[in-house]
Amino acid sequence: MSDVPATVTQAAEVVQPVAESSGSIWGYVAGGVLLLVLAGFYGYKKINTPGFIIKQVRKRNMKELQKQGVENSEFVQDLDKLLDSVLTFANDNKKKGTDVVKLLSPLNDTARIKTPRDMYQSMIYIANEIRDAGLAREFKGRAKNVKASSSLMNGLLKRAGI
Numbered sequence: 001m002s003d004v005p006a007t008v009t010q011a012a013e014v015v016q017p018v019a020e021s022s023g024s025i026w027g028y029v030a031g032g033v034l035l036l037v038l039a040g041f042y043g044y045k046k047i048n049t050p051g052f053i054i055k056q057v058r059k060r061n062m063k064e065l066q067k068q069g070v071e072n073s074e075f076v077q078d079l080d081k082l083l084d085s086v087l088t089f090a091n092d093n094k095k096k097g098t099d100v101v102k103l104l105s106p107l108n109d110t111a112r113i114k115t116p117r118d119m120y121q122s123m124i125y126i127a128n129e130i131r132d133a134g135l136a137r138e139f140k141g142r143a144k145n146v147k148a149s150s151s152l153m154n155g156l157l158k159r160a161g162i
């Protein structure tokens with residue numbers, strides 16, 4: 001007599017053929033990989049939209065501005081106007097998120113932006129690129145009046161790595 005109960009022996013006899021008949025697991029692996037690829041493709045499509053890019057830029061800038069304590073300044077309003085205009089331009093012309101990143105790249109150009117006036121100059125350049133002459137004119141007037149030593153601009157320049 002063995003120490004193993006009879007029910008365990010019978011269960012082992014039944015379970016073994018079921019496990020052997022279940023076949024290969026490669027179908028499940030392939031299905032899982034396919035599911036991951038589809039999720040990645042969907043995620044890329046969702047992230048590569050102008051709205052998502054603009055939202056991320058605003059979120060990042062607002063976080064830095066709140067650290068500085070100047071989230072209600074004139075520059076923030078100007079930046080919001082620019083981002084709204086870029087979003088409208090991108091949606092009207094069926095641009096993708098990568099196109100929006102290219103449009104906004106002058107704001108992150110550390111070689112060109114040394115002063116707050118340079119930041120406004122890059123905003124003027126972007127406004128001209130999206131063919132918004134009224135906004136470019138408005139920024140041109142503000143670029144002449146911007147204070148070079150404002151804490152807000154210093155914080156933004158610091159965030160840009162300047």
